[in-house]
Amino acid sequence: MTMQHSVSTDLGESIAVSALPSKALQLAFSLFLGAVILYGIGFIETSTVHNAAHDMRHSQGFPCH
Amino acid sequence: MLFRRIVLYALLVGASAGLLLTVVQLWQVIPIIHSAERFEGEKVPAGVHGHVGHQHAEHEHSAGAWEPAAGAERTGFTVMSNVLMAVGFALVLLPVMLVSSKTGGESKVNWSKGLFWGAAGYAVFYLAPSLGLPPEVPGAVAAPLEARQLWWLFAVTCTAAGLAGVAFGKTPWRWAALGLLVLPHIVGAPRPLTAAFSGHPAAVTAELARLAEQFIGATAVANGVLWLTLGLASIWAVRRIGSVST
Numbered sequence: 001m002t003m004q005h006s007v008s009t010d011l012g013e014s015i016a017v018s019a020l021p022s023k024a025l026q027l028a029f030s031l032f033l034g035a036v037i038l039y040g041i042g043f044i045e046t047s048t049v050h051n052a053a054h055d056m057r058h059s060q061g062f063p064c065h
Numbered sequence: 066m067l068f069r070r071i072v073l074y075a076l077l078v079g080a081s082a083g084l085l086l087t088v089v090q091l092w093q094v095i096p097i098i099h100s101a102e103r104f105e106g107e108k109v110p111a112g113v114h115g116h117v118g119h120q121h122a123e124h125e126h127s128a129g130a131w132e133p134a135a136g137a138e139r140t141g142f143t144v145m146s147n148v149l150m151a152v153g154f155a156l157v158l159l160p161v162m163l164v165s166s167k168t169g170g171e172s173k174v175n176w177s178k179g180l181f182w183g184a185a186g187y188a189v190f191y192l193a194p195s196l197g198l199p200p201e202v203p204g205a206v207a208a209p210l211e212a213r214q215l216w217w218l219f220a221v222t223c224t225a226a227g228l229a230g231v232a233f234g235k236t237p238w239r240w241a242a243l244g245l246l247v248l249p250h251i252v253g254a255p256r257p258l259t260a261a262f263s264g265h266p267a268a269v270t271a272e273l274a275r276l277a278e279q280f281i282g283a284t285a286v287a288n289g290v291l292w293l294t295l296g297l298a299s300i301w302a303v304r305r306i307g308s309v310s311t
């Protein structure tokens with residue numbers, strides 16, 4: 001379903017009448033990707049990640065230690 | 066493809082906001098972190114305060130774990146973390162702004178909207194969590210990490226939902242969403258069992274308390290710059306990405 005929509009958008013946005021669900025999905029996936037990045041940089045407790053992101057976490061008020 | 070455009074602009078917006086944030090951090094935030102870390106070796110032996118042992122009382126890094134070397138390497142990782150974090154925020158902000166601008170048409174996409182979104186991000190991701198869990202200097206005693214992370218998420222979610230309800234709700238009932246803004250603070254953030262700097266000599270405790278106070282002001286400014294940049298740069302990105310309506 002999604003594949004079909006992306007093919008039609010490549011040909012031109014105006015003819016992609018049924019592309020709305022696909023765009024909603026793309027918006028939702030952008031948001032999800034952002035949440036995953038924020039979880040990784042702000043919340044993962046593994047020492048290496050924690051130590052690398054340490055000063056940023058303190059600065060931005062992410063709970064640290 | 067919409068997703069590709071959003072990611073491209075999130076990278077540009079995040080890189081500019083993250084780099085600007087680093088400049089502001091180097092002015093006040095980072096020097097305060099370094100000052101607080103100098104006191105970490107001066108604690109009273111742990112046996113005296115055995116009852117706080119489970120509380121992550123110290124700014125411990127696991128023995129032998131990798132950490133960036135002081136100086137350029139540490140700053141480099143902070144720059145990278147800042148940019149990644151800002152890209153993450155941009156990826157969350159851009160889809161929400163695109164959907165919101167879709168309903169209002171082109172006239173709604175202007176610079177004052179950028180200020181509005183920046184202020185909303187600041188309230189959701191900095192002000193609300195900081196009211197319960199003020200940004201801490203290294204060495205401060207805090208409640209268990211998992212409990213604080215959960216409360217942080219709870220505060221962010223409630224504040225975002227509350228502001229969205231008031232801003233976008235269509236019925237008079239939308240004012241009920243204001244209740245969501247106070248809910249996390251009624252529930253209350255997890256608190257440590259002891260004072261923030263217990264275990265240090267009195268003179269060090271006083272100095273750390275002073276640094277902790279300065280730190281709140283410094284992070285408030287740094288986060289303000291971050292969200293101002295994110296809001297304004299995201300408006301520019303939304304105009305470039307264009308309409309998402311079909």
